[in-house]
Amino acid sequence: MEDTVKETYRAMEEAIVSLAKAGASLGLVNHLRTMAQVAIEDSRLDLALLNVRAAIEWGQKVGTANLETLQEMEARLMATVGVPFRSVVEECEVLKDQVRRLLRRAARKRMLEGKLNPDLRFEYEVTAREFETIVEPATVCEDLELFSLEREVVAGRMVIELRANATPVTVPSIASVAKRLELTTLERDVLVTAMMPAISEDFLRAYMRVWGDYLKREPDVAFLSTLVALNEAEEREARLSLEVDSKLVMLRMLTLHAPEGRDGCQALRKAVRVAPWLVRLALGHPQPARHTFRFSDIASKVATVAADALPALNPIKTFLGAEGAGLLVLYGVERQALESAVLAASAGRPVLGVDFTTSSEDSSGDEVWEACGEAKGFGGVLVLDASEALEGNKDRVARAASAVVSWGQKAILLVTEDPERLPIGHIPSKAVRVETPDMKEQTRVWEVMLGDKKPKRPDALYEVATRYPLSLAAIVRAALLVLQGGAEVTGEVLLDAARSQMPVRSVRLSQRVPPGFTWEDLVLPDEVLVALNEIVTYHRYREQVFDKWGFRRKLPYGRALSALFHGPSGTGKTMAASVLASEFKVPLFQVNLASIISKYVGETEKNLAMVFDDAARSKAMLLFDEADSLFARRTTGSTAIDRYSNLEVNFLLQRMEEYDGLVVLTTNQESLIDSAFKRRIRFKVHFPAPDAALREELWRSMLRGVGAMTKQIDYAALASRYELCGGAIKNAVLRAAFQAAEEGSPITMGHLLKAAIREYKESGHLVRERDAAR
Ligand SMILES: Nc1ncnc2c1ncn2[C@@H]1O[C@H](COP(=O)(O)OP(=O)(O)OP(=O)(O)O)[C@@H](O)[C@H]1O
Numbered sequence: 001m002e003d004t005v006k007e008t009y010r011a012m013e014e015a016i017v018s019l020a021k022a023g024a025s026l027g028l029v030n031h032l033r034t035m036a037q038v039a040i041e042d043s044r045l046d047l048a049l050l051n052v053r054a055a056i057e058w059g060q061k062v063g064t065a066n067l068e069t070l071q072e073m074e075a076r077l078m079a080t081v082g083v084p085f086r087s088v089v090e091e092c093e094v095l096k097d098q099v100r101r102l103l104r105r106a107a108r109k110r111m112l113e114g115k116l117n118p119d120l121r122f123e124y125e126v127t128a129r130e131f132e133t134i135v136e137p138a139t140v141c142e143d144l145e146l147f148s149l150e151r152e153v154v155a156g157r158m159v160i161e162l163r164a165n166a167t168p169v170t171v172p173s174i175a176s177v178a179k180r181l182e183l184t185t186l187e188r189d190v191l192v193t194a195m196m197p198a199i200s201e202d203f204l205r206a207y208m209r210v211w212g213d214y215l216k217r218e219p220d221v222a223f224l225s226t227l228v229a230l231n232e233a234e235e236r237e238a239r240l241s242l243e244v245d246s247k248l249v250m251l252r253m254l255t256l257h258a259p260e261g262r263d264g265c266q267a268l269r270k271a272v273r274v275a276p277w278l279v280r281l282a283l284g285h286p287q288p289a290r291h292t293f294r295f296s297d298i299a300s301k302v303a304t305v306a307a308d309a310l311p312a313l314n315p316i317k318t319f320l321g322a323e324g325a326g327l328l329v330l331y332g333v334e335r336q337a338l339e340s341a342v343l344a345a346s347a348g349r350p351v352l353g354v355d356f357t358t359s360s361e362d363s364s365g366d367e368v369w370e371a372c373g374e375a376k377g378f379g380g381v382l383v384l385d386a387s388e389a390l391e392g393n394k395d396r397v398a399r400a401a402s403a404v405v406s407w408g409q410k411a412i413l414l415v416t417e418d419p420e421r422l423p424i425g426h427i428p429s430k431a432v433r434v435e436t437p438d439m440k441e442q443t444r445v446w447e448v449m450l451g452d453k454k455p456k457r458p459d460a461l462y463e464v465a466t467r468y469p470l471s472l473a474a475i476v477r478a479a480l481l482v483l484q485g486g487a488e489v490t491g492e493v494l495l496d497a498a499r500s501q502m503p504v505r506s507v508r509l510s511q512r513v514p515p516g517f518t519w520e521d522l523v524l525p526d527e528v529l530v531a532l533n534e535i536v537t538y539h540r541y542r543e544q545v546f547d548k549w550g551f552r553r554k555l556p557y558g559r560a561l562s563a564l565f566h567g568p569s570g571t572g573k574t575m576a577a578s579v580l581a582s583e584f585k586v587p588l589f590q591v592n593l594a595s596i597i598s599k600y601v602g603e604t605e606k607n608l609a610m611v612f613d614d615a616a617r618s619k620a621m622l623l624f625d626e627a628d629s630l631f632a633r634r635t636t637g638s639t640a641i642d643r644y645s646n647l648e649v650n651f652l653l654q655r656m657e658e659y660d661g662l663v664v665l666t667t668n669q670e671s672l673i674d675s676a677f678k679r680r681i682r683f684k685v686h687f688p689a690p691d692a693a694l695r696e697e698l699w700r701s702m703l704r705g706v707g708a709m710t711k712q713i714d715y716a717a718l719a720s721r722y723e724l725c726g727g728a729i730k731n732a733v734l735r736a737a738f739q740a741a742e743e744g745s746p747i748t749m750g751h752l753l754k755a756a757i758r759e760y761k762e763s764g765h766l767v768r769e770r771d772a773a774r
């Protein structure tokens, strides 16, 4: 059946050729119309439309009376053929078909040139000029097979064009990317043909067959430009779209590489590679790959909710709405506040860009270009995020900003520093300061988000906002979590959700102590546990006592929650601090005081200020080890150095006093610490070396639940014989476990004794002969 249809086409095409030779005639118009009707019956609506259009064109020349019916037919066909793409996946299938047509045509051409299957002969001897006038674009063609293949290509282009135009730009698609970037038909074709081998192996194989090289894995410039072009003019245009200064290459949608092992090859042989974001899009990911923000997925929600809660919003909106290139510098201390402002102002448009924390030095030029292309392609807002990576990167950031503007693009630069100090003076830019949203603004966003689901208690929202100051985007996320949870929204539920959104930012010059220990893990004398409990109580009721009961006025200072943990090494000081941090649900950061003390005037204060500033932002609990290194040195201030060290001490005390969270100082040498300081610290907890009973408990606790262990363990003996601290007992247990593992046996009393002796020796004790012999 199909063959008969094909035969009919051929016969008619031959007829058209002879009619066309004779010049415009009614006969030709009628023939084209008949061909259109046959094509409709064959469900080839694209070819039908092509023929109807040709018939109209010829009809206008010869002045046929039937133009109206032809135009009606055209309109009907357009309505059926030119339907919008529903998704990028559907579009991609259509584009694949088109590339298949291009490939068939290229294969046929190569065959005709004798480069492919030379034994195949022409079936038709028809000369070029006879076709030229029939179908646009004018095709130099000597082969009827090739001719009809090219007509298929033209029909395919036409349909793609129609459908792309019908597709709204809001539907993520290659068509919308092409529209936003104002690509020409050929530029789009070049992009699509370059993309196919990256999307499917089948295409790669087909390409290899057509170009006749099975080693090359990427199409080159010459191949792509002949593949997409139907004539010489098109080929020139396609070549130009692959030049280094073309739009596609400038914006790194396509990159040109020397194929492997062929450095400095000529321009035509350069391999063409497609930007990963385009491949992703073509594979059906409707979101930009280059999202820089944590809250991108709720951007439109943030935009609707925060619309009136942010004063900085209007200048940002104006900037985004304006025509032309430009740079807007947003600065403020809180990265997330900056993020919220951008998301809110971008009103649901995707926000994407370059994050200088993660991007690498050498690739940044390419990266910025590519980000520009992706932002444009998605109709997104381009952000250069240097909010956490300005230090040491200033020139790079400035270069990127300057590049974006000079390429006629628009970007928002995020920094946490006054832009006056950035080397961007030469770039026309505007700066807007973004304040961290205050309590009122935060409460409002909570209110808007929760609506009638908000807790009955009137001050519940205010309490969340004070306890966990969040950016607007973070509040939106937290509130969404609460609402999705479906449970009744109580103050507790809100606090939990808010806490989950607190950014854990690192504190410079310190290490995070990973959480994990619980009260059950702590083996301590009762009086230590009581003291720790007192700290918990103080923390829990601090607000109530000072704020609600009015003690703040009576005690203008001395309210800070500071503690000194002193005792031998390995007695659980760090561990106890970590349990407290878990109890308060805050991250714990450990600073070695000795390491941040500097002999340079003013440096120690700077270091301390940095630590406290960072800690305040992440609401962290701070643990200063080796407190004696600073506090033991208080003197009468007779020499210059001493005076400075007193300044440092006073500075630390003052920052501790102002600090909202808990600060714990630890020392192994309490006796060295000046008593004047001890008075200023609210809680002093002594962690003694454990006695025999506690040691037994420590051994038991560390071995509890360990499966690979013999039953006969004499805990009392281990405890009474070796005066070890918790830390040493933990080490001994680990040592025994590894020893046993190596021997392929369970942990025995022998292993434990041996390990205990080793620990005992290492802690500087003498060991009795009898024990050492074990
Ligand atoms: N009281 C204890 N209860 C349970 N385990 C303990 C105890 N003390 C120490 N450990 C174990 O020893 C390890 C080391 O203890 P930790 O780091 O808390 O000691 P520290 O008092 O901070 O010592 P340093 O003064 O050297 O910093 C802990 O991780 C824990 O496994």
Ligand SMILES: [Mg+2]
Pocket: 573, 574, 575, 625, 666
């Ligand atoms: Mg410690």
